[in-house]
Each structure stands twice: as C-alpha cells, then as structure tokens.
Amino acid sequence: MRYVPVVGLEIHCELLTNSKVFCTCQNEFGGSENTRVCPRCSGMPGTLPLLNRGAVRLAAKAGYALGCTVHGYSAFDRKNYFYPDLPKAYQITQFDSPICTDGHVTVTGGKDIRINRIHIEEDAGKLVHDDYEGVSMADYNRCGVPLIEIVTEPDFRTVEEVQDFVEQVALRLKYAGVCDARMEQGSMRVDVNISIMPEGSDTFGTRAELKNLNSLKAIGRAIEYEIQRQSEILDAGGEVVQETRRYNDNHGDTKALRSKEEAHDYRYFPEPDIPPVRLTDGEMDEIRSEMPEMPQERFKRYTEVYKLPAEDAGLIIADKAFSDFYDAAVAINPDYKQISNLMLVELNRNLNEAETGMEDLKFTPEDLANTVKMASDGVISKNAAKEIVSIMFAEGGKPEDIAKKRGFIMSSDTSELDAAIDKVFAENVDSVESYKNGNEKVFGFLMGQVIRALGKGANPKLAKDALTEKLK
Amino acid sequence: MSLADIRKKLDRKEISAVELTEEYLRKIEETDGKINSYITVCADTAIEDAKRAQEAIDEGRGGAFTGLPVSVKDNICTDGVKTTCASRMLEDFVPPYDATAVTKLKGAGAVILGKTNMDEFAMGGSSQTSYFGGVKNPYDTTRVTGGSSGGAAASVAAGLCAAALGSDTGGSVRQPAAFCGVTGLKPTYGAVSRWGLIAFASSLDQIGVVAESAEDAGYILNGIYGFDENDATSSKLATGGYTEKVGAYVSNIRIGVPKEFFADGIDDEVKTAVLKAVDYYKSLGCEITDVSLPSLEYAVSAYYLISSAEAASNLSRFDGIKYGYRSGLGEDYSDLIKNSRREGFGNEVKRRIMLGNYALCSGYYDAYYKNATRIRTQIRREYADIFEKCDVILTPTAPTTAYKIGEQENDPVKMYLADIYTVTVNIAGLPAISTTCGYDKNGMPIGMSLIGRAFDEKTIILVCDRFEKDFERKEAVL
Numbered sequence: 001m002r003y004v005p006v007v008g009l010e011i012h013c014e015l016l017t018n019s020k021v022f023c024t025c026q027n028e029f030g031g032s033e034n035t036r037v038c039p040r041c042s043g044m045p046g047t048l049p050l051l052n053r054g055a056v057r058l059a060a061k062a063g064y065a066l067g068c069t070v071h072g073y074s075a076f077d078r079k080n081y082f083y084p085d086l087p088k089a090y091q092i093t094q095f096d097s098p099i100c101t102d103g104h105v106t107v108t109g110g111k112d113i114r115i116n117r118i119h120i121e122e123d124a125g126k127l128v129h130d131d132y133e134g135v136s137m138a139d140y141n142r143c144g145v146p147l148i149e150i151v152t153e154p155d156f157r158t159v160e161e162v163q164d165f166v167e168q169v170a171l172r173l174k175y176a177g178v179c180d181a182r183m184e185q186g187s188m189r190v191d192v193n194i195s196i197m198p199e200g201s202d203t204f205g206t207r208a209e210l211k212n213l214n215s216l217k218a219i220g221r222a223i224e225y226e227i228q229r230q231s232e233i234l235d236a237g238g239e240v241v242q243e244t245r246r247y248n249d250n251h252g253d254t255k256a257l258r259s260k261e262e263a264h265d266y267r268y269f270p271e272p273d274i275p276p277v278r279l280t281d282g283e284m285d286e287i288r289s290e291m292p293e294m295p296q297e298r299f300k301r302y303t304e305v306y307k308l309p310a311e312d313a314g315l316i317i318a319d320k321a322f323s324d325f326y327d328a329a330v331a332i333n334p335d336y337k338q339i340s341n342l343m344l345v346e347l348n349r350n351l352n353e354a355e356t357g358m359e360d361l362k363f364t365p366e367d368l369a370n371t372v373k374m375a376s377d378g379v380i381s382k383n384a385a386k387e388i389v390s391i392m393f394a395e396g397g398k399p400e401d402i403a404k405k406r407g408f409i410m411s412s413d414t415s416e417l418d419a420a421i422d423k424v425f426a427e428n429v430d431s432v433e434s435y436k437n438g439n440e441k442v443f444g445f446l447m448g449q450v451i452r453a454l455g456k457g458a459n460p461k462l463a464k465d466a467l468t469e470k471l472k
Numbered sequence: 473m474s475l476a477d478i479r480k481k482l483d484r485k486e487i488s489a490v491e492l493t494e495e496y497l498r499k500i501e502e503t504d505g506k507i508n509s510y511i512t513v514c515a516d517t518a519i520e521d522a523k524r525a526q527e528a529i530d531e532g533r534g535g536a537f538t539g540l541p542v543s544v545k546d547n548i549c550t551d552g553v554k555t556t557c558a559s560r561m562l563e564d565f566v567p568p569y570d571a572t573a574v575t576k577l578k579g580a581g582a583v584i585l586g587k588t589n590m591d592e593f594a595m596g597g598s599s600q601t602s603y604f605g606g607v608k609n610p611y612d613t614t615r616v617t618g619g620s621s622g623g624a625a626a627s628v629a630a631g632l633c634a635a636a637l638g639s640d641t642g643g644s645v646r647q648p649a650a651f652c653g654v655t656g657l658k659p660t661y662g663a664v665s666r667w668g669l670i671a672f673a674s675s676l677d678q679i680g681v682v683a684e685s686a687e688d689a690g691y692i693l694n695g696i697y698g699f700d701e702n703d704a705t706s707s708k709l710a711t712g713g714y715t716e717k718v719g720a721y722v723s724n725i726r727i728g729v730p731k732e733f734f735a736d737g738i739d740d741e742v743k744t745a746v747l748k749a750v751d752y753y754k755s756l757g758c759e760i761t762d763v764s765l766p767s768l769e770y771a772v773s774a775y776y777l778i779s780s781a782e783a784a785s786n787l788s789r790f791d792g793i794k795y796g797y798r799s800g801l802g803e804d805y806s807d808l809i810k811n812s813r814r815e816g817f818g819n820e821v822k823r824r825i826m827l828g829n830y831a832l833c834s835g836y837y838d839a840y841y842k843n844a845t846r847i848r849t850q851i852r853r854e855y856a857d858i859f860e861k862c863d864v865i866l867t868p869t870a871p872t873t874a875y876k877i878g879e880q881e882n883d884p885v886k887m888y889l890a891d892i893y894t895v896t897v898n899i900a901g902l903p904a905i906s907t908t909c910g911y912d913k914n915g916m917p918i919g920m921s922l923i924g925r926a927f928d929e930k931t932i933i934l935v936c937d938r939f940e941k942d943f944e945r946k947e948a949v950l
Contacts, residue, residue, distance in 0.1 A: 042794060044795070045549070045555075045562065045565065045567070045670040045671075045789070045795075046548075046555075046667070046668040047569075048702060048703050050701065051704060078785050080785050082809050084791070084805050084809075087789060087794055088788070088789045089788030089789050089791060090788060136805065265833055267785070267829060267832035267833060267834075268837075269781055269785070269832055269837075269841055272673075272675035273704065273705065274705075275705060
C-alpha cells in the first residue's frame with residue numbers, strides 16, 4: 001500500500017543570552033566540566049530561581065520571527081523526573097501558559113506550517129560515561145542554559161517541507177539574534193514526530209518520536225527510514241508502537257529508546273518560586289521595534305525591487321552578516337546586480353578558500369560599493385574590480401589606492417592607444433590583411449595583442465572601439 | 473528579659489555581648505540535654521560574633537541587633553554551619569551561603585547561638601520526626617513541643633536564646649509557640665525572603681519568629697523583612713516599623729471571631745481560654761463581630777494536597793548524587809537514587825512525598841491538586857470578605873494543648889487534622905501571631921492567634937502586645 005507520512009516537529013533552541021535563564025552563570029558553549037555552575041543551577045537546597053528577563057525578550061522575538069501571538073501573560077511550571085543530569089529533579093518549563101502560540105511559516109509549495117506554541121525552559125546538564133572506569137560523571141555547565149521549544153502542528157507531508165521549515169526557522173532565529181542555530185553543535189535540536197497513514201486517509205497513525213538528528217540531511221534520512229520501517233510493519237499486518245527512537249547517523253537507521261509505557265508521568269504543576277511573567281504592551285512594542293528585517297522580507301525586496309534572480313537572492317539572505325554587508329553596499333551604490341555578483345562569486349570564493357567568516361573581513365561595504373562604481377564608470381576594468389576584491393580580502397586597503405598602485409586605472413589617452421594599434425598592425429600585417437578580406441575571426445587575436453601592448457592600464461572598451469575603427 | 477531590655481543592658485555596658493553570649497551558651501550546655509532543642513550549637517563562632525559585636529558597641533557603632541543572641545531553625549541555611557533539616561539526608565550538609573534573613577541579622581551584629589531542632593524537613597506538628605531525636609516541652613518534658621519549629625519554640629521558652637528564627641508552612645511557628653507558652657509570628661507571604669530557607673512547600677513557606685513577646689517578635693521582623701532580588705516571591709509591600717504601634721489604643725480595633733474555629737474537635741479548656749481573651753478585648757471597647765469561614769472544613773485537605781505536591785517536587789533534588797546522604801547499595805543511578813532516598817528520608821517525609829506525587833499524577837491532578845487550588849482561591853475570598861468588616865481575626869491556635877510524646881505518632885490523620893486552625897493563614901498568605909492566653913489543668917499553655925490583613929503585621933502585633941501586657945505568663949521551670 002502507499003502511505004503518506006504525517007510529521008510534526010519539536011525544536012529546541014538555545015537562546016543567545018549572556019547568562020543562564022535562572023541564575024547569573026555565563027551562558028556559553030563548551031568549557032571545562034562544572035566551571036559554570038553556582039548554587040542555583042546546581043540545585044543546592046534553599047536556592048531559588050532568578051528569572052533572566054533577557055531570555056523572556058528573546059523568546060518573544062522568536063515568536064515575532066515565526067508569526068506567533070506573543071502573550072503578555074505566561075507562566076512557568078515544573079516538569080518532574082529523576083535523572084542525574086537534572087540537579088533539581090525537575091525542569092522549569094512553560095506548560096499551561098506558554099509565551100507564544102499560533103504561529104506559522106510558509107514552506108516550499110506555498111503551504112503554511114502551523115506552530116502550536118513556543119515556550120521557555122531550562123536545559124539539563126550532561127552525563128559523561130567512562131566505560132573503562134565503569135563510572136558516570138555529571139557536568140552541570142549546561143544546566144539552566146535558556147531554551148525555547150518550538151512545537152509545530154503535524155502539518156508536514158514531505159521531507160522537503162520539513163527541511164525547508166527547519167532551514168527557515170534557523171535563519172529567522174539567527175536574523176532575530178535569538179539563537180545561532182548550529183545543529184551540529186546542538187544549539188538547535190530537532191525532534192521529529194512521525195506516523196504514516198494510507199494514501200487518501202485522514203486518520204493519523206501511531207507516531208514515533210525520533211531523536212538525535214543533528215543535520216538537515218539526518219532529518220531527511222531518518223524520516224525516509226521511518227516511513228520505510230512503519231510501512232513494512234503495516235504491510236505485514238502489524239501495528240506501529242508509540243515510542244521514542246534514536247537515529248544513528250552511521251547506520252542511517254533508528255532504534256527504539258523507550259516505549260510509551262516507559263514514558264514518564266511528569267507530574268506538571270505551576271512553579272511556585274516564579275511569579276507569572278508579564279510583558280506590558282509597551283515592552284512588547286519595544287521588543288517588536290528591535291526586530292530586524294526578516295530573511296523572507298529581504299528575499300522579497302531583493303527579487304522584486306532589486307530584480308535579483310531568486311537563486312542569488314536566496315544565497316545572499318542565507319547568511320545575515322553577508323546580507324547585511326550587501327545591504328550596506330547597495331545603500332551606497334545601488335548597482336544591485338554587480339555588487340551581488342562580486343559578493344557571490346569573488347567574495348564567496350575568497351571566504352571559502354580562507355575558511356573565514358564575514359566577521360573577519362578586512363574591507364567595508366563602502367569599499368566594495370566604490371570598487372563596483374569604478375568599474376561601471378570605466379575607470380577600471382571588470383576584471384580589475386574582481387582582482388581588487390581579492391586584494392582587499394587578503395590585505396585590506398582602499399580600492400582607489402589599490403587601483404593606482406597596481407596600475408589598474410585605465411588609460412583614456414588615445415595617442416598611446418593609436419601608437420599601440422599601429423605597432424600591432426606593423427607586426428601583424430598578414431592578420432590585418434586577412435581580416436580585411438573577410439576573416440573576422442582574427443579580430444580577437446588582434447584585440448589581445450593590443451591589450452597586451454597596452455599593459456594593465458588597458459581600457460578594453462576604448463581599445464575595441466579604436467581597433468574596430470582602424471580596421472574599417 | 474525583653475529584647476529592648478537586653479539592648480539597654482548592652483548599650484549601658486551593664487553586661488558585655490561576650491558575657492551575654494557565654495551565659496546563653498552555658499545555659500544551653502546545662503539544660504538543653506533535657507529538651508534537645510538544638511541540633512548544632514555554634515559555641516566558638518558565637519563568641520567571636522559577640523566579640524565583634526562588643527567592639528562595635530564600644531566604638532559606638534552598635535545598632536538594634538548588635539550582640540543579640542538568637543537561634544536559627546535548622547532548615548534555614550547558615551554559611552559554613554551544618555544545616556540538616558533534622559534529616560539523615562542532610563546530616564552533614566554545610567551550605568556555602570547564608571539565608572537572606574540570616575545575612576540581615578548577622579550584618580546587623582546579631583549572634584547566632586546555634587541551629588534548632590525540628591520535624592524532619594519541617595513536616596509535622598510535634599518535632600518528634602527529627603533524625604536527631606524529638607524535642608521535649610520545657611513545661612513538661614514528657615510532652616511534645618509542637619512543630620515543626622519545636623526547637624525554636626523550646627529554645628525561647630527555656631531561655632536558651634533571646635529570640636528564634638523559625639519557619640511556618642502550615643502553623644509551624646505558631647503552634648509550637650502555643651504549645652511552649654511563647655509568642656510566634658508568621659509574617660505575610662513575601663514579607664521575608666525565602667532565599668536560603670530549604671523549601672518544604674514554596675507557595676506556603678514563610679520564615680517567622682518565635683520570641684518572648686509580640687513586641688520582641690516585631691523587633692526581630694524589623695531586622696529580616698524586605699524585598700530580596702534572590703526571591704522572586706518576596707514583596708516590596710512589606711514596610712517595616714512593626715513595633716511602631718505598640719502601646720497605642722486598641723479600643724477602635726474590630727475583632728472578628730469565626731464560629732467554625734470553635735466547633736467540634738476543640739478542647740473545652742482551649743475554647744474557654746480563647747473566649748475569655750475575646751471577652752478581654754470586649755472589655756477594652758473593641759468591637760467583636762461573629763464572622764464565618766465556611767471553607768474551613770476543606771482547608772486541611774487542600775493544605776495537605778498543595779503542600780505535599782510542592783514538597784514531593786522540592787525534595788526530589790535530594791537524590792544522593794550531588795550532596796547529602798548517598799547509599800552504598802545499588803548497581804546503577806536509578807538504584808543509587810532510590811536507595812539514597814529510601815535510607816535518607818524518614819517515614820513522615822516519605823508519606824508526604826507519596827501523597828504529593830499521587831496528587832500530581834496525570835488522571836488525579838484535577839481531582840486533587842486542581843481542586844485544592846480552587847479551595848485556596850475560595851479561602852482567600854472568604855478572608856477578604858471578613859476583612860471588609862474587621863481588622864483582625866481571633867482564633868485558637870490549636871484544638872488542644874501539648875500532648876504526651878508518643879500519643880499521636882501512629883495516627884497521621886489525627887495529627888494532620890490538628891493543623892486546622894493554622895493552615896488557612898498560609899493558604900491565604902496572611903500574617904498571624906500566636907500568644908499564650910491561658911493554661912490547662914496540667915499547666916500546659918493554651919495559645920490564641922490573631923490574624924491580620926496582608927502586610928498589616930503592625931496591627932496584630934499591637935493587639936497581641938496589649939493582651940500580653942495584661943496577662944501573666946508562667947515561666948517554664950526545667
């Protein structure tokens with residue numbers, strides 16, 4: 001039988017706050033074990049949580065970035081379970097009254113994926129198992145790292161929709177400064193709930209929850225595997241069991257982690273140590289006013305106003321710093337297409353070769369804008385513009401200085417050009433004759449000779465015009 | 473001796489802070505063996521604190537608390553001093569921080585004499601569930617002190633400290649104060665920071681004071697109240713100046729007497745003594761109003777559901793992983809946690825944890841926890857109605873006086889029901905003070921309580937002080 005997958009996502013994102021969500025410990029990735037812990041985040045008796053309002057603001061921003069309703073009233077609850085990496089034996093989360101609800105993101109094909117809720121919660125620590133010594137050790141550095149959990153409705157029907165959604169969410173959260181969304185580092189963790197149903201049916205099957213998916217590719221492969229696995233069970237007349245499964249990227253398969261029966265009863269109840277969170281209308285306006293332009297809006301501007309090809313626009317917005325640089329450059333010189341070309345080809349090539357990021361760039365958007373202007377004004381050639389980008393990338397410097405120093409300034413002195421053409425004609429009498437007899441192919445050869453004779457300051461356009469004139 | 477009198481003696485240098493502390497330490501040494509009110513006595517640090525206090529007095533830097541020797545209940549964290557919650561689980565736990573209330577007292581120059589005994593994790597009304605042995609009543613050492621702040625109350629009654637910090641979740645300051653013939657003040661929820669108070673039931677817990685008088689209780693509250701960034705539930709509405717009104721007229725005070733507090737289950741002797749106190753206020757010209765708190769009959773159930781649910785969660789952190797007792801038995805972390813908790817907690821604590829988890833389980837949550845919170849809302853509303861027509865409410869503190877040790881141990885339900893007159897105050901977050909209003913035929917103290925509007929501790933202290941000035945207390949003789 002043919003089946004349709006039904007997928008919903010739960011995405012955990014680490015918030016880019018300076019400190020943890022309920023204490024003042026630094027919120028940072030990595031570091032030596034248990035160096036970023038305090039009595040609060042290690043759950044010492046008598047301590048109480050201190051809510052980081054910065055985390056609340058970032059959660060609200062996530063809501064705005066994903067088209068949610070942000071609530072002026074939200075509240076924390078306790079999720080109770082025992083595990084050695086959870087020092088209080090409960091996680092503070094938002095269960096009954098999340099900060100954001102009812103969002104949506106439009107994915108490939110124009111379909112709206114509904115977001116049920118976004119809530120704030122704290123991360124747990126990590127256990128380190130030493131099989132050789134036969135001991136487990138707890139590292140609480142990650143305890144209390146602020147997270148948001150984004151929960152979607154089961155609206156996905158294809159892998160592409162899922163991947164597009166995850167990509168868009170990651171990009172929007174990066175734009176909003178909410179999360180750096182690095183799946184491989186775990187700062188964005190996607191859990192997939194998946195069931196299948198016979199084609200044409202509208203009754204959902206029993207779902208499995210897939211964990212440990214740390215790339216878009218892994219998400220795709222895990223979903224494909226699950227569709228296959230569940231289809232085989234149903235085709236054989238079996239029943240899919242509700243369970244949590246762990247994806248293994250090396251094998252490309254999923255293995256049962258725990259069944260529904262083994263699932264915890266989390267005994268949620270309102271967190272009595274933290275009063276409900278209030279956001280006034282004024283605060284919400286302020287947070288909204290801090291929201292930068294979102295990638296989907298930029299895409300629209302690039303394609304509709306700047307008339308960039310969709311592919312180019314997509315490449316530019318994929319990195320906020322890159323896109324910001326582009327915007328700053330076109331604000332100075334609205335040569336949208338040329339600036340885009342130089343950035344997507346020359347700059348990207350240099351970035352890839354040097355394996356560095358936009359934050360290490362040695363030149364400014366203004367430098368790039370000026371480079372492009374010099375080319376379009378005929379002061380330098382297009383090739384020289386490309387070279388200048390590479391030089392600025394490697395050494396910094398101003399394009400005007402580089403052009404002068406390297407002899408990129410194209411000559412507008414026609415006497416020099418005439419002399420060069422005369423010299424080329426004298427040395428290539430046969431070719432000139434051949435051209436005049438109708439062999440137009442030799443034009444390129446003659447042109448090349450003229451440019452060579454002129455050296456770096458050659459102005460190809462001028463040279464071409466003059467050569468054409470003289471050959472008449 | 474009142475705190476004000478001690479203050480005078482210290483300031484006039486009739487006694488030095490060191491001499492005073494030594495006197496208390498000597499008395500503890502001599503008599504605490506009979507009542508077991510302290511778990512830890514901080515003899516050395518207390519003398520050092522006293523020396524520093526004396527220096528401050530000598531240099532004219534002394535304040536209201538400089539050199540005052542106080543005791544602290546053993547569920548209130550003290551930096552560098554064991555804080556056990558009277559449990560095997562925390563037998564050797566030494567916190568690296570002070571509770572805010574302790575920080576304030578220490579900062580003001582008070583001397584911490586030691587940590588007082590209590591019911592394990594403040595769960596109980598007898599102070600008999602302590603891992604370190606029960607507390608005995610200074611009026612009759614065969615009887616209980618009440619609880620859970622039994623050590624605090626006994627230490628004040630036996631003169632083993634000038635005043636004591638306790639904690640009150642459902643009556644744990646007021647009821648032992650009543651049983652031990654002293655004064656117990658439970659401030660409004662949020663008036664005193666809970667930072668450093670090892671949580672039993674977070675939405676009900678409040679640090680309180682046991683003292684010789686209402687004025688003394690207000691004196692200590694003046695030193696510990698106030699908003700604290702470290703406790704998000706602490707309030708800016710607490711204003712201080714708690715003894716300001718003492719000595720003012722009370723004839724304009726309207727006193728409500730809720731009939732439900734004098735119905736079935738109350739000892740005749742208690743009822744008679746409390747009603748006599750009502751008559752006393754009437755004789756002063758106070759307007760006495762019959763009022764009603766119809767939800768009282770559900771209060772004990774609601775209290776035990778909410779407090780046990782929160783306790784089950786709060787006490788989950790004691791898992792033998794990070795600090796506290798760790799069992800040597802078991803193969804994996806799950807065994808380690810189970811066995812540590814099985815061996816580290818006493819029976820009453822386990823009973824509450826089971827009750828609380830049961831109330832929170834999916835499928836029971838609505839019937840138990842949710843309904844309990846509805847009753848909480850209802851009780852608050854009923855109190856608000858009462859305070860429309862009166863300024864304070866007068867009730868008995870407990871249905872009985874201190875009973876014999878061992879008498880109620882095997883009947884938890886009977887013990888829970890004995891909390892009926894105190895729990896509504898915590899449920900509604902109100903302030904209340906208990907003082908002695910009589911003695912029964914065995915010479916055991918009878919307590920009455922005055923309940924006030926939220927953050928109006930001043931009025932109940934005033935009204936209580938007026939009664940205390942005209943009432944002759946009997947000293948406990950050990």
